[in-house]
Amino acid sequence: MRLRLLGAVLAVGVAAGAGYLAATVPGHHPVAEEVSFDQQNLTAAAEAEPGDRVQAAIDGVRETGLYIGPELRGELTDDEVAAIERILAGSEVPIFLVWWGASYDSGYNTDYAAIDLLRVNVGEDGYYAVVSDGSPPPLLEAVGYESPYIDADGKGRPAAALTRIATELAALPARDLDDRPSSASDYWGGPGGGITAGVLFGVGGYLGLLVVVGLLGVALRSGRRESA
Amino acid sequence: MLWTDVPYPDTVEQLERALREQPVIVHETMGGGDTAGALERIGRLVSELPFRAYVAVVETPDDVDAGIEAGRYLATALSRRIGEPGLYVVDGPDSVLGVRMVGTGWDETIFSLQTSTNQEAVGRSAGTTVLSPTVDVETVLETALASPPQPSGSEYDEVTLADEVIEDLAERDRSLQPYERPGLDDEDAPPEPWSTGKRWMVGTSVAIVTLLVLLQTLRGWPGWPGWRRRRPEGSGTRSAPGRPATSDVDALRADATAQLTALAETLPVAPQGDRHERAALAREVAEHLLDSDDLLDVAGALVLARGGRRELAIALGRARTPYRVCFFDPPRHPTASQTVEWRFGDSVVEVPVCRTCRRDIKADRVPETLTVRRVGGSRPYYETDTVWARTGFGSLSTDIAELARQVAAERQRR
Numbered sequence: 001m002r003l004r005l006l007g008a009v010l011a012v013g014v015a016a017g018a019g020y021l022a023a024t025v026p027g028h029h030p031v032a033e034e035v036s037f038d039q040q041n042l043t044a045a046a047e048a049e050p051g052d053r054v055q056a057a058i059d060g061v062r063e064t065g066l067y068i069g070p071e072l073r074g075e076l077t078d079d080e081v082a083a084i085e086r087i088l089a090g091s092e093v094p095i096f097l098v099w100w101g102a103s104y105d106s107g108y109n110t111d112y113a114a115i116d117l118l119r120v121n122v123g124e125d126g127y128y129a130v131v132s133d134g135s136p137p138p139l140l141e142a143v144g145y146e147s148p149y150i151d152a153d154g155k156g157r158p159a160a161a162l163t164r165i166a167t168e169l170a171a172l173p174a175r176d177l178d179d180r181p182s183s184a185s186d187y188w189g190g191p192g193g194g195i196t197a198g199v200l201f202g203v204g205g206y207l208g209l210l211v212v213v214g215l216l217g218v219a220l221r222s223g224r225r226e227s228a
Numbered sequence: 229m230l231w232t233d234v235p236y237p238d239t240v241e242q243l244e245r246a247l248r249e250q251p252v253i254v255h256e257t258m259g260g261g262d263t264a265g266a267l268e269r270i271g272r273l274v275s276e277l278p279f280r281a282y283v284a285v286v287e288t289p290d291d292v293d294a295g296i297e298a299g300r301y302l303a304t305a306l307s308r309r310i311g312e313p314g315l316y317v318v319d320g321p322d323s324v325l326g327v328r329m330v331g332t333g334w335d336e337t338i339f340s341l342q343t344s345t346n347q348e349a350v351g352r353s354a355g356t357t358v359l360s361p362t363v364d365v366e367t368v369l370e371t372a373l374a375s376p377p378q379p380s381g382s383e384y385d386e387v388t389l390a391d392e393v394i395e396d397l398a399e400r401d402r403s404l405q406p407y408e409r410p411g412l413d414d415e416d417a418p419p420e421p422w423s424t425g426k427r428w429m430v431g432t433s434v435a436i437v438t439l440l441v442l443l444q445t446l447r448g449w450p451g452w453p454g455w456r457r458r459r460p461e462g463s464g465t466r467s468a469p470g471r472p473a474t475s476d477v478d479a480l481r482a483d484a485t486a487q488l489t490a491l492a493e494t495l496p497v498a499p500q501g502d503r504h505e506r507a508a509l510a511r512e513v514a515e516h517l518l519d520s521d522d523l524l525d526v527a528g529a530l531v532l533a534r535g536g537r538r539e540l541a542i543a544l545g546r547a548r549t550p551y552r553v554c555f556f557d558p559p560r561h562p563t564a565s566q567t568v569e570w571r572f573g574d575s576v577v578e579v580p581v582c583r584t585c586r587r588d589i590k591a592d593r594v595p596e597t598l599t600v601r602r603v604g605g606s607r608p609y610y611e612t613d614t615v616w617a618r619t620g621f622g623s624l625s626t627d628i629a630e631l632a633r634q635v636a637a638e639r640q641r642r
Contacts, residue, residue, distance in 0.1 A: 004446065007442075007446045008443060008446070010442075011438075011439055011442035011443050011446065012439060014438060014439075014442060015434075015435045015436070015438035015439030015442065016435055018434050018435060018438045019431040019432060019433075019434045019435025019436075019438065020431060020435075021434075022430050022431050022433075022434035022435075023427040023428065023430055023431025023432075023434075024427070024431075040410065041409055041410065044409070044410045045407070045409075048407040049261075050261070050407075051259075051260065051261015051262060051406075051407075052256065052259065052261055052262060052263050052264065053256050053257070053259070053261060053263075054261070056256075069256070069257075070234075070236065070256055071236045071255065071256070071257060071287060101257055101287065103256075103257035103258075103321070104321065104406065105257065105258050105259070105260055105321065105360060105361055105406065106256055106257050106258065106259055106260065106261055106263075106406070107260060107261025107262075107404075107406055107407060108261075108406050108407045108408075109406040109407070109408045110408070110409065112409045113406070113407050113408055113409045116409055117407060186423045186424060186425040186426075187423065187425065187426070188423060188424075188425025188426050188428070188429050189425050190424055190425045190428075191424060191425065191428045193425050193428075193429075194424070194425035194426060194427065194428025194429035194430075194431075194432065195428050195429070195432050197425075197429045197432075197433075198428060198429040198430065198431065198432025198433040198435075198436065199432055199433075199436055201429070201432075201433040201436075202432060202433040202434075202435070202436025202437045202440070203436060203440070205433070205436075205437050206436065206437055206440040206441065206444075209437075209441065210444065210449075210450065213449050213450075213451070213452070214449065214450040214451035214452075215451065216451070217449060217450070217451030217452035218451040
């Protein structure tokens with residue numbers, strides 16, 4: 001009985017030591033510098049040449065904040081264009097708004113690719129919006145600020161739809177980009193979550209091992225009995 | 229004409245008028261990011277052709293509802309509306325390239341097939357099966373320039389474009405590939421940080437598994453020898469485990485006395501010989517055990533008396549096999565007729581058992597076992613430091629005489 005108790009105490013000690021070692025080894029892998037998905041996109045876009053269509057949009061939004069694709073010119077009156085440009089100019093956060101027809105053969109394959117090229121080549125902090133005619137809702141991104149969200153869905157008559165988008169973007173507060181590394185959040189939920197997960201994994205692993213070893217033992221014994 | 233001044237016709241009629249004014253129209257939405265370059269290259273090729281050509285790489289006008297056949301529909305419609313001999317080429321988004329060759333000396337079918345042959349050659353060189361719209365149109369025009377008009381029945385499966393032309397077109401197709409936002413790739417994702425929670429998770433997992441494995445090893449693994457070495461609490465025996473009642477000892481003593489009496493009565497009538505000597509030895513040793521307060525000694529007396537009687541029965545021709553006890557409860561269980569493997573310390577031995585015990589073991593149950601009370605609680609007799617544990621009441625000895633000699637030697641040492 002005493003031996004059994006001693007064995008149990010020793011097992012607890014060995015297990016605690018093994019757990020401590022496993023938990024305190026200095027990193028199971030090198031910690032890579034965290035780069036956000038958005039930053040990866042901008043880095044990739046910076047290495048690409050914007051085609052003529054995106055370059056025209058870059059030049060257009062730099063000038064007035066609003067660029068309209070050549071296929072849509074004439075859809076808005078000069079007054080409507082001027083009104084939208086005034087809304088954009090009054091925004092606390094710079095707004096760069098592109099309105100054009102959807103295209104897959106003009107130097108970019110989607111509006112996501114286009115807005116990345118636009119952001120990285122305009123190079124100014126602000127809200128960026130690409131509105132493809134006939135393909136609402138607007139695609140919104142930002143540089144230097146939190147990505148914006150608005151209710152305007154780009155549906156309706158072009159002038160009214162663009163005015164709503166511009167108005168809602170201009171009314172957004174300037175929310176600075178939270179660029180703290182996301183590693184501040186712990187996937188395992190800190191010590192409590194880690195212990196809970198560890199108990200579950202440990203017991204699960206032990207039960208699995210129990211089944212495997214038991215089946216192996218039975219198989220070996222029955223095999224030996226048959227050969228005898 | 230500046231490429232930024234290209235018209236965006238809403239109807240087929242407007243497109244017809246625009247082409248009459250400028251026979252090459254390329255929309256920015258179809259220009260691959262180099263609309264001006266496409267206009268210049270296509271315009272140069274058109275000017276070199278020996279017949280007129282009208283080229284429209286454009287958004288489909290609103291009044292055309294032909295799906296992926298919009299290009300072919302427009303090429304036909306424009307050739308009829310304009311009504312002049314020549315080459316009509318129309319490409320648009322989401323539609324296949326439309327080509328009409330009218331009144332030029334080319335057989336239209338041969339030209340179409342020859343164009344396909346050349347397009348495939350350019351595609352192979354560019355590593356794609358779908359060429360950019362403007363490169364596709366350039367290939368059509370280069371085909372018209374590469375050879376004189378071919379009548380019906382001509383060969384069309386030979387590539388007619390020069391190698392440098394194919395390479396130039398292929399290179400341009402590669403350069404006009406649209407920019408794509410890189411996708412999310414799990415392999416590119418940084419490894420999960422070695423956070424506090426993860427450390428606790430790993431440490432706890434390792435500790436739990438280590439502890440359970442060690443404790444299980446101390447107890448024995450199911451399915452392996454030694455698993456049944458310890459009796460689980462609550463498993464039944466005829467007498468309560470570790471608590472042999474006084475009446476049990478007395479019952480055994482009465483049984484042993486009766487067996488010894490029968491043995492003594494049979495000894496004089498049995499023939500002399502080895503078996504007679506073994507029976508006499510068993511009787512002598514058993515009589516000394518009969519008055520013991522130890523349950524095991526009394527049980528041993530009973531086993532010796534039975535063993536002696538069996539020897540005499542064999543000598544008298546009434547039995548054939550010697551008395552063989554069941555390892556687990558020698559005085560109570562029927563004689564052993566089977567063997568099973570059993571862990572004894574660090575080694576595994578075969579022990580004789582009765583049918584019931586063998587069935588229990590095969591069913592992974594703990595057999596009923598003779599237990600005795602010792603310091604620290606009750607335990608199976610074979611875990612005690614006695615001659616009965618070492619001999620298994622004769623189950624581990626060669627014969628009853630050997631058991632009797634070992635018991636006698638043990639008594640002398642006390």
